[in-house]
Amino acid sequence: MPDHPYMPKLARIVEVKQEVEGARAIKTFRVQFVDDGFTHQCGQCAMLSVLGKGESMISISSSSLEKEYLQFSIMRVGRVTTAIHEMQEGDLLGVRGPYGNQFPIEKWKGKNLIFIGGGIGLAPIWSVLQTARMQQKNYGDLSLFYGSRTSSDMVYKEELQKLKQEMTVQLSIDVEEPGWDDYVGFVPVNILDKKPSPKNAIAITCGPPIMIKFVIKNLEALGFKDDQIFTTVENKMKCGIGKCGRCNIGLHYVCKDGPVYSWAELKNLPQEY
Amino acid sequence: MSDNNKLKIGIYELTGCAGDALLILDCEMELLDIFNAVDIQSFLMAKSDNIDGDLDVALVEGSVSTEREIEELKDIRKRSSIVVAFGLCATVGGIQARFSEEEWTQNLKEVYGDTEMTHTKAVHSKPIDAYINVDFYLPGCPVGKDQFLNFFTRVVQGAPPESYPVPVCVTCKYNENDCLLNKGIPCLGPLTADGCGSVCPNHDVPCYGCWGPAEGANLTSEYHLLQEKGFDIEAIKKRMSNYSGSKFQEFFEQFKNKESK
Amino acid sequence: MDKILAKKSLTQWLKKLDGYDIYAPFPQDDTWNYDLVTDPAKVSLDYLNTAQAPKKIIFPQREVFLEFARTEDGAPQMTETLPDPAPFIVLGVRPCDAKALTQHDMVFAGEYTDPYYWARRDKSVLVGLGCATPPSPNCFCPTVDGSPHSKQGLDILLTDMGANYYVEALTKKGEKLLGAAKTLFKPPTPKDKQTKEKVVKDAAKKIQRQIKNLAEVPPKLKGMFESELWDQEAMSCLRCGICTYLCPTCHCFDISDEVKNAGAVQGERVRTWDTCQFPDFTMHSSGHNPRSDKASRLRQRIFHKFQYFVENHKTYQCTGCGRCISLCPVGIDIIEVLNKVIDHA
Numbered sequence: 001m002p003d004h005p006y007m008p009k010l011a012r013i014v015e016v017k018q019e020v021e022g023a024r025a026i027k028t029f030r031v032q033f034v035d036d037g038f039t040h041q042c043g044q045c046a047m048l049s050v051l052g053k054g055e056s057m058i059s060i061s062s063s064s065l066e067k068e069y070l071q072f073s074i075m076r077v078g079r080v081t082t083a084i085h086e087m088q089e090g091d092l093l094g095v096r097g098p099y100g101n102q103f104p105i106e107k108w109k110g111k112n113l114i115f116i117g118g119g120i121g122l123a124p125i126w127s128v129l130q131t132a133r134m135q136q137k138n139y140g141d142l143s144l145f146y147g148s149r150t151s152s153d154m155v156y157k158e159e160l161q162k163l164k165q166e167m168t169v170q171l172s173i174d175v176e177e178p179g180w181d182d183y184v185g186f187v188p189v190n191i192l193d194k195k196p197s198p199k200n201a202i203a204i205t206c207g208p209p210i211m212i213k214f215v216i217k218n219l220e221a222l223g224f225k226d227d228q229i230f231t232t233v234e235n236k237m238k239c240g241i242g243k244c245g246r247c248n249i250g251l252h253y254v255c256k257d258g259p260v261y262s263w264a265e266l267k268n269l270p271q272e273y
Numbered sequence: 274m275s276d277n278n279k280l281k282i283g284i285y286e287l288t289g290c291a292g293d294a295l296l297i298l299d300c301e302m303e304l305l306d307i308f309n310a311v312d313i314q315s316f317l318m319a320k321s322d323n324i325d326g327d328l329d330v331a332l333v334e335g336s337v338s339t340e341r342e343i344e345e346l347k348d349i350r351k352r353s354s355i356v357v358a359f360g361l362c363a364t365v366g367g368i369q370a371r372f373s374e375e376e377w378t379q380n381l382k383e384v385y386g387d388t389e390m391t392h393t394k395a396v397h398s399k400p401i402d403a404y405i406n407v408d409f410y411l412p413g414c415p416v417g418k419d420q421f422l423n424f425f426t427r428v429v430q431g432a433p434p435e436s437y438p439v440p441v442c443v444t445c446k447y448n449e450n451d452c453l454l455n456k457g458i459p460c461l462g463p464l465t466a467d468g469c470g471s472v473c474p475n476h477d478v479p480c481y482g483c484w485g486p487a488e489g490a491n492l493t494s495e496y497h498l499l500q501e502k503g504f505d506i507e508a509i510k511k512r513m514s515n516y517s518g519s520k521f522q523e524f525f526e527q528f529k530n531k532e533s534k
Numbered sequence: 535m536d537k538i539l540a541k542k543s544l545t546q547w548l549k550k551l552d553g554y555d556i557y558a559p560f561p562q563d564d565t566w567n568y569d570l571v572t573d574p575a576k577v578s579l580d581y582l583n584t585a586q587a588p589k590k591i592i593f594p595q596r597e598v599f600l601e602f603a604r605t606e607d608g609a610p611q612m613t614e615t616l617p618d619p620a621p622f623i624v625l626g627v628r629p630c631d632a633k634a635l636t637q638h639d640m641v642f643a644g645e646y647t648d649p650y651y652w653a654r655r656d657k658s659v660l661v662g663l664g665c666a667t668p669p670s671p672n673c674f675c676p677t678v679d680g681s682p683h684s685k686q687g688l689d690i691l692l693t694d695m696g697a698n699y700y701v702e703a704l705t706k707k708g709e710k711l712l713g714a715a716k717t718l719f720k721p722p723t724p725k726d727k728q729t730k731e732k733v734v735k736d737a738a739k740k741i742q743r744q745i746k747n748l749a750e751v752p753p754k755l756k757g758m759f760e761s762e763l764w765d766q767e768a769m770s771c772l773r774c775g776i777c778t779y780l781c782p783t784c785h786c787f788d789i790s791d792e793v794k795n796a797g798a799v800q801g802e803r804v805r806t807w808d809t810c811q812f813p814d815f816t817m818h819s820s821g822h823n824p825r826s827d828k829a830s831r832l833r834q835r836i837f838h839k840f841q842y843f844v845e846n847h848k849t850y851q852c853t854g855c856g857r858c859i860s861l862c863p864v865g866i867d868i869i870e871v872l873n874k875v876i877d878h879a
Contacts, residue, residue: 006650209822452776
């Protein structure tokens with residue numbers, strides 16, 4: 001297959017896991033390249049291709065240290081994601097990438113890392129969480145705040161239970177539910193409640209746009225500086241390589257210059273995302 | 274001869290010219306493929322052994338103009354997973370829906386006088402979404418062959434159909450036509466939904482709007498532009514309301530209020 | 535290499551250009567558009583400017599990226615369809631349109647090279663025609679760092695001197711074209727050179743429109759993101775998209791899969807022109823839309839051309855051809871908008 005930016009490489013689905021059922025279904029797919037593939041850094045994304053339906057840019061949620069497969073956690077929202085959801089183990093998918101910049105994890109050695117995710121937003125930051133966890137001695141304390149609308153809307157449910165034994169995990173759901181012992185309320189409010197310390201810390205957040213907005217606001221209220229807060233944004237994308245002109249926030253193309261931004265960088269861009 | 278795996282399709286006609294249903298039969302080269310790819314359970318124009326049961330996709334043509342049609346429509350909705358408004362009359366009400374309720378009442382009296390309808394009663398013509406939820410709209414008077422085939426292919430593939438949220442101007446520019454509005458010709462391209470291939474402007478004929486209103490059309494701007502070009506207000510209103518069915522009524526209401534002041 | 539070509543020898547020259555497809559402007563309705571030359575005798579460079587920019591020859595409205603099919607056992611097959619055109623000449627390109635192509639070159643190169651664009655661009659030879667008089671009352675190329683006789687992006691520049699063209703071959707590709715008909719080209723006399731200088735000088739003075747201080751615009755725009763100016767200007771916008779389809783510098787595109795039949799999956803992945811002026815350009819599958827209203831889309835167009843592109847590529851993404859001003863049905867005038875930006879407090 002010629003190696004140019006628009007040609008997808010073929011990858012076989014080796015594992016499918018249903019994370020969330022229902023109208024906002026989420027499935028996790030693990031794929032392996034059929035021929036030569038690519039390696040990635042944490043934070044990067046790939047364009048998944050279903051021939052006949054189109055392409056969709058999805059964050060790679062497996063760690064860069066994971067060499068056996070690439071992992072994508074996908075919510076079913078439109079034509080392409082619906083087609084992907086109908087695929088099973090053994091089916092072939094087109095993958096091209098990796099695109100975008102990466103989390104500057106090298107610069108975070110020795111620091112406390114606070115991961116803050118909402119809903120499907122845990123997937124884009126899962127790669128850096130897994131990497132930090134696999135190299136725990138390089139970093140300070142690791143902690144996770146994660147919330148979703150209901151307990152059944154959470155992704156990586158089994159992995160979260162295991163994580164509880166390794167780090168502080170603060171789970172939350174938006175509305176009361178029988179049998180729920182953890183926090184009830186929105187993620188940004190849970191943060192104000194638990195007051196993580198900004199001292200020697202980096203906060204990494206992702207979720208619905210409105211959640212990110214309030215998380216950043218509350219982190220600043222707790223004393224986090226804008227270069228201590230990192231997020232990953234998304235926009236509608238088609239080419240993935242900064243040419244089709246549609247995913248820009250100001251002079252940046254999210255597919256190429258993003259999707260990872262520190263709040264210091266993001267707040268200087270026009271607030272149009 | 275129904276295959277259980279094939280999608281069950283029904284094509285229904287309410288009040289209209291039946292041109293949209295006829296268009297399906299006009300797809301002469303693709304007809305065999307169409308009938309093979311799906312299980313057409315009900316299509317009055319084409320078959321006599323029609324079954325009106327549960328359907329995957331129902332294509333409904335025509336506006337709702339009688340009480341009996343309201344019932345028929347609601348029944349179609351109940352037994353179909355997807356309902357498609359097929360053609361201009363179903364999407365916006367068609368030409369018969371361009372009248373306000375008062376005008377319609379007047380027209381009815383003028384045409385039928387005191388004659389009573391025995392089998393049903395006439396109602397003010399409306400598009401089908403006035404009575405039921407519609408899943409997809411295929412506009413056009415009649416629907417375009419290409420647009421219909423694209424839609425049909427997608428449905429059979431199990432994918433959502435392509436939408437055309439842009440005005441005719443987009444295709445008109447692709448076809449390298451000079452803008453008729455710039456030449457002072459009253460073209461309704463910017464107000465009209467795309468999908469026809471800009472057939473009329475390709476031949477220097479201004480767009481009449483027969484695909485119905487485009488999403489987010491700027492009626493005020495076009496109205497003022499046509500006035501600036503020297504067209505009579507009544508003529509503009511008539512032209513804009515020809516194919517817009519009930520959708521531009523609100524826009525015209527504001528003029529009634531302004532003019533009465 | 536400088537030469538003189540008599541205008542009446544144009545046809546003879548074109549006839550000698552074997553091995554090239556030639557595109558030239560031809561009259562169509564009330565204007566001109568580029569078309570393939572079938573009879574060199576019918577070519578005349580006596581025209582103003584085309585309605586559609588020549589970018590459509592190098593960056594076509596629709597092109598196929600790859601063909602796909604799914605075989606019996608479900609494995610997808612993809613066949614790349616890289617274009618392989620014969621070398622082609624675009625004749626009579628106005629300097630503004632050629633400069634616009636150099637901007638396309640910037641976009642389609644960089645970190646990733648776009649193979650489809652370059653497969654065509656590398657085979658193109660651009661023969662430009664300088665503007666002795668402005669082709670449009672809305673021309674403003676000098677304001678955006680251009681000129682009626684700019685050489686940017688061209689392989690040959692023709693300057694109109696009445697009965698003759700002053701021919702300047704600017705690249706090896708250009709020289710090769712002159713070499714195909716050596717006898718038709720005479721060396722210029724000192725008088726010829728003088729006449730040419732005069733034509734060029736006079737041409738620059740004839741441009742009527744300009745933006746007062748364009749250099750002020752990019753920094754000014756930075757503070758005007760939330761200004762009400764955009765709502766005001768966008769009010770009359772009819773949403774027809776003319777401004778972006780006819781613009782020689784606009785490069786936005788869409789990639790979509792077109793399926794040919796209802797049985798086994800078979801079709802093409804195509805690239806088509808797209809425009810930032812419609813809501814579905816930035817609409818997410820979830821329904822969230824960062825630019826849901828017209829004002830934000832007009833703002834994006836102005837900012838992209840006069841601020842973002844400047845920061846990324848150090849040049850305005852506008853070459854002053856004036857098409858968007860002449861052809862917008864409701865008269866939204868980019869020069870007026872920019873003047874208002876400069877006047878803004």
